[in-house]
Amino acid sequence: MKIIIINFFVFSVLLLTGQLFSQSGEDLFKSKCSACHTVGKGKLVGPDLAGVKSRKDEQWLIKFITSSQTVINSGDEYAKKKFEEFNKVIMPDPGISETEIKSILAYIETQGGTPTTQTVSTFRPLSESNSGNIESGRKLFSGEQRFTHGGTSCISCHNVPDVTYFGGGRLAVDLTNVYSRLGEAALVNIIQTQPFPVMKQAFVNNPLTESEVYDLASYLKDVDEKQKFALHANPTINFLYSGIAGLAVLLVVFTGFWHKRRKGSVNNKIYKRQEDFLNKNSN
Amino acid sequence: MDVRSQISMVFHLDKCIGCHTCSIACKNIWTDRKGAEYMWWNNVETKPGTGYPTKWEDQSVYNGGWKKNDDGIALRGAGKMRGLVNIFHNPNLPVIDDYYEPFTYKYLDLIEAPAMDDQPTARPVSLITGKPINIKMGPNWDDDLSGTPDYARNDPNMAGLSEAEREAMFQLEKMAFFYLPRICNHCLNPACIASCPSGAIYKRGEDGIVLINQEVCRAWRMCVTACPYKKSYYNWSTGKSEKCILCYPRIEAGYAPACMHSCVGRIRYLGVMLYDADRVQTVASCDEKDLVDQQLDMLLDPFDESVIEKAKSNGIPDSTIKAAQYSPVYKFVKRWGMALPLHPEFRTLPMLFYVPPLLPVMAKLQTVNNDEQSKKMDKRAKYWPDNWLYDTSTEDLWGTIDQARIPLKYLANLFSAGDEEKVKNVLKKLMAVRVHRRRVTVGDITNERADSVLNETGLDAQTADDIYNLTSLAKFDDRFVIPATHREQAIEMLEFTGDNKGSTGFGFIESPARGL
Numbered sequence: 001m002k003i004i005i006i007n008f009f010v011f012s013v014l015l016l017t018g019q020l021f022s023q024s025g026e027d028l029f030k031s032k033c034s035a036c037h038t039v040g041k042g043k044l045v046g047p048d049l050a051g052v053k054s055r056k057d058e059q060w061l062i063k064f065i066t067s068s069q070t071v072i073n074s075g076d077e078y079a080k081k082k083f084e085e086f087n088k089v090i091m092p093d094p095g096i097s098e099t100e101i102k103s104i105l106a107y108i109e110t111q112g113g114t115p116t117t118q119t120v121s122t123f124r125p126l127s128e129s130n131s132g133n134i135e136s137g138r139k140l141f142s143g144e145q146r147f148t149h150g151g152t153s154c155i156s157c158h159n160v161p162d163v164t165y166f167g168g169g170r171l172a173v174d175l176t177n178v179y180s181r182l183g184e185a186a187l188v189n190i191i192q193t194q195p196f197p198v199m200k201q202a203f204v205n206n207p208l209t210e211s212e213v214y215d216l217a218s219y220l221k222d223v224d225e226k227q228k229f230a231l232h233a234n235p236t237i238n239f240l241y242s243g244i245a246g247l248a249v250l251l252v253v254f255t256g257f258w259h260k261r262r263k264g265s266v267n268n269k270i271y272k273r274q275e276d277f278l279n280k281n282s283n
Numbered sequence: 284m285d286v287r288s289q290i291s292m293v294f295h296l297d298k299c300i301g302c303h304t305c306s307i308a309c310k311n312i313w314t315d316r317k318g319a320e321y322m323w324w325n326n327v328e329t330k331p332g333t334g335y336p337t338k339w340e341d342q343s344v345y346n347g348g349w350k351k352n353d354d355g356i357a358l359r360g361a362g363k364m365r366g367l368v369n370i371f372h373n374p375n376l377p378v379i380d381d382y383y384e385p386f387t388y389k390y391l392d393l394i395e396a397p398a399m400d401d402q403p404t405a406r407p408v409s410l411i412t413g414k415p416i417n418i419k420m421g422p423n424w425d426d427d428l429s430g431t432p433d434y435a436r437n438d439p440n441m442a443g444l445s446e447a448e449r450e451a452m453f454q455l456e457k458m459a460f461f462y463l464p465r466i467c468n469h470c471l472n473p474a475c476i477a478s479c480p481s482g483a484i485y486k487r488g489e490d491g492i493v494l495i496n497q498e499v500c501r502a503w504r505m506c507v508t509a510c511p512y513k514k515s516y517y518n519w520s521t522g523k524s525e526k527c528i529l530c531y532p533r534i535e536a537g538y539a540p541a542c543m544h545s546c547v548g549r550i551r552y553l554g555v556m557l558y559d560a561d562r563v564q565t566v567a568s569c570d571e572k573d574l575v576d577q578q579l580d581m582l583l584d585p586f587d588e589s590v591i592e593k594a595k596s597n598g599i600p601d602s603t604i605k606a607a608q609y610s611p612v613y614k615f616v617k618r619w620g621m622a623l624p625l626h627p628e629f630r631t632l633p634m635l636f637y638v639p640p641l642l643p644v645m646a647k648l649q650t651v652n653n654d655e656q657s658k659k660m661d662k663r664a665k666y667w668p669d670n671w672l673y674d675t676s677t678e679d680l681w682g683t684i685d686q687a688r689i690p691l692k693y694l695a696n697l698f699s700a701g702d703e704e705k706v707k708n709v710l711k712k713l714m715a716v717r718v719h720r721r722r723v724t725v726g727d728i729t730n731e732r733a734d735s736v737l738n739e740t741g742l743d744a745q746t747a748d749d750i751y752n753l754t755s756l757a758k759f760d761d762r763f764v765i766p767a768t769h770r771e772q773a774i775e776m777l778e779f780t781g782d783n784k785g786s787t788g789f790g791f792i793e794s795p796a797r798g799l
Binding site: 257260261262264265266267268270271273274 | 379
């Protein structure tokens with residue numbers, strides 16, 4: 001009996017730490033990295049990782065992969081350069097252990113190849129006709145139309161200037177200039193694979209269909225292009241102004257009601273005459 | 284014809300001595316509670332005067348009652364649309380100072396104060412804040428014309444009186460007044476019911492008593508605004524509105540309401556009236572000059588066979604029909620035409636009628652020379668060298684009514700929407716009864732003169748005696764003809780009374796040790 005309990009305990013600990021079923025480097029790469037990176041096939045959202053170990057030492061890589069922003073903010077020149085080069089897209093922390101990172105790096109090494117700066121094109125260009133409908137993209141973004149598999153509409157967390165008067169969510173980044181920041185390929189890829197932890201969670205059980213991905217991408221492209229010529233509205237200021245306007249309207253309405261209200265008692269006049277009389281006579 | 288029964292009342296103002304016993308009886312039973320101290324479901328006002336709450340009759344101040352418009356009538360200060368717009372901010376409500384701040388005296392200080400150089404006093408304290416207050420107003424502050432310049436001159440019923448008439452009323456030596464006791468009128472077209480957004484107010488089907496359901500009331504206070512008589516009050520402690528309930532628990536048990544039971548002058552009469560409910564709307568929205576006639580016309584003859592038949596088919600029990608036939612109210616209002624509703628122009632069709640007062644009208648002042656008399660007085664005696672006489676002689680009969688000390692216009696503003704003829708007719712009848720009784724008891728009036736007076740008012744000697752009997756000699760059961768309420772029938776509708784048969788009677792709170 002004791003042995004069973006101990007076994008069970010050890011089993012549980014191993015399960016929790018992930019040691020028992022530790023994934024291979026290939027699986028980890030596919031689930032954590034492949035949304036943005038390739039090995040030898042060209043740029044995606046992030047750089048091609050072929051031969052990455054030859055460019056930087058393993059210790060640096062482990063530090064960077066664990067928390068890229070920490071490295072960038074620490075003033076590392078190379079990291080900064082790459083961050084600028086790839087449109088300042090923040091690489092999310094993957095939340096994996098050092099051993100796992102090592103196994104991923106080992107996997108990349110086995111793939112070999114040489115890095116290219118060519119952008120991979122596994123998608124249909126948005127300029128192609130019927131690859132995406134701007135109007136239905138707008139509806140999907142704003143939630144007027146539901147996603148086929150019932151995922152959360154984009155407006156819950158993201159904002160673009162023309163969705164509603166008061167703007168969309170503030171939880172995630174503003175998507176106004178996302179098209180010019182990421183480029184077509186990366187945009188479609190991100191929408192498709194949702195590499196960011198929160199977004200991943202939101203869509204893990206409700207994946208987007210391919211046509212929805214292209215509709216959204218086309219819409220975001222359209223928003224970006226229009227924004228170059230539009231005045232940038234500030235929803236926060238809109239809130240303030242409409243609040244002040246609403247207050248003014250309410251005050252006017254209240255004044256209308258107050259104006260009709262009885263003020264004081266009919267007896268006040270009587271009291272006043274009596275008090276005046278007493279005051280006059282006491283002097 | 285939709286015949287219904289209504290408990291109705293007559294107050295005979297000639298008999299009211301203004302003692303406020305009715306108010307005290309009512310207060311002791313119903314409104315001696317926290318939040319209700321300022322309420323007087325029954326109050327007695329001195330007229331001319333501003334009343335309670337101050338200037339309640341002036342609807343330009345309080346916006347109560349109904350107003351005639353193109354479609355019929357509409358509530359002046361409440362109603363569907365206006366009520367909705369003002370529902371959180373009712374603009375016409377009386378404030379506590381329009382009534383008065385209720386107060387009491389710290390009587391215990393008189394007996395519990397420690398020994399001191401000065402006598403202890405009982406200071407007045409507010410019943411709202413509990414702090415000492417400077418009393419400025421009470422529910423009958425202008426009683427007996429005290430403070431006349433402030434109160435009587437502000438009486439809304441002075442409208443239409445000439446400057447000279449007003450001045451005549453206020454010259455101290457010509458002062459005349461009468462009392463106006465008021466309770467809820469239990470109207471046929473109640474503005475309070477129409478105004479209530481919660482539907483908390485209802486008129487009882489069996490006797491027409493208007494009640495506020497305390498469990499449904501949501502304190503919107505629209506009824507306080509809507510009632511033109513200001514007889515719906517808001518209890519600031521319970522957050523519900525309250526009003527006169529015509530002592531319905533007493534009525535159901537066959538007793539007269541407390542205010543009527545305790546009335547010292549025996550001015551109050553209560554009885555059933557049958558009326559045609561189909562005509563309420565047309566009567567309430569008719570021309571102002573026809574209001575009184577139409578309302579009286581709507582009240583049905585309880586001896587009429589067709590009325591009795593319709594009443595029975597409407598479920599009115601025989602006992603109620605019989606009570607209607609013996610109703611003293613029916614006699615005063617319909618048979619003799621001596622009672623008028625208070626402020627019919629509010630269009631609520633009040634079912635409390637008043638016999639207008641003759642006394643201040645009848646007497647007149649004459650200038651006389653009292654010098655001879657004064658000379659006879661002892662020099663040390665205290666006397667007032669007046670040269671006027673308060674003359675109640677009946678020589679110049681109708682002349683005294685025409686040149687009344689209280690202008691007829693004033694009474695007409697109170698009781699007949701400004702129609703002086705109606706008030707004059709009633710006053711003539713009152714006078715005729717007096718003339719007739721003077722012939723019988725004193726004998727100094729000739730038969731011709733007395734008969735001609737009776738004829739002119741359409742009365743005969745028998746009717747005049749009946750009026751005299753009901754006015755002066757009426758016993759309790761003549762003044763209050765209260766129909767059985769048949770609560771047992773209402774109970775039987777809700778539950779099977781046989782369920783309790785055999786289960787009540789003697790029993791044991793604790794079972795005996797030997798068992799049952």
